[in-house]
Amino acid sequence: MTHLKRQNAPKSWPIPRKGTTFVVRPNFGFSKGIPLLIILRDMLKIAENKKEVKKAIYMKNIIINGRTARDEKEGIFLFDTLNIIPTKKHYRIILSQKGKFDLEEIKEHESDYKISKIIGKKILKGKEVQLNLSDGRNFLSDIKCKVNDSILINLKNKKIEKCLALRENANVFVFAGKHSGAKGKIEKIDLEKKIASINKGNENINVLIKQFMVIE
Secondary structure, eight states, X not given: OOEEXXXXXXXXXXXXXXSSSEEEXXXXXXXXXXXXXXXXXXXXXXXXXXXXXXXXXXXXXXXXXXXXXXXXXXXXXXXXXXXXXXXXXXXXXXXXXXXXXXXEEOOGGGGGEEEEEEEEEEEOGXXXXXXXXTTSOEEEOOSOOOTTOEEEEETTTTEEEEEEOOOTTOEEEEOSSTTTTOEEXXXXXXXXXXXXXXXXXXXXXXXXXXXXXXXX
């Protein structure tokens, strides 16, 4: 099924609740991502309809995380990068303080990097370590990282540049819950309760570790 009722679309999608009955459903990551079609047509407004988006994809004018876009229904995730070849514009997918997907314009060299959170870790045969990431990727790496740390990925060579550890004074981004979209610095971590106190400038907020990721 490629469409869903507009009223049932995730609240993180910045689309009107009134309009056409159906909207496109992403191929993968329904609750965590947003379809490329909505980004190009409704957010950037560089295409008027699906036909124009499909043509741009066919012409290889859209680059996602360093590779050519494949489908207008492709799900785009938090901190993914988007390059528009004809306009020479580059964007990173973020969340607004209202918890809705938004676009941050970035420089071309910044589009070569992406941060992702480690949500799982496995030891494979041969003692290889597999890192399972929040955007659905899996990485084989010997880098010393723990679950709930983040990693900086070089999208050009598909390698991990460094580990961003979950620790006090680390800068974080909240991507879920009532504080979704907030940025701040960790004041204190309670591993037993799986929660952290985060200072976001004018106040301290308590956020579950599973609802935020380290960004610096």
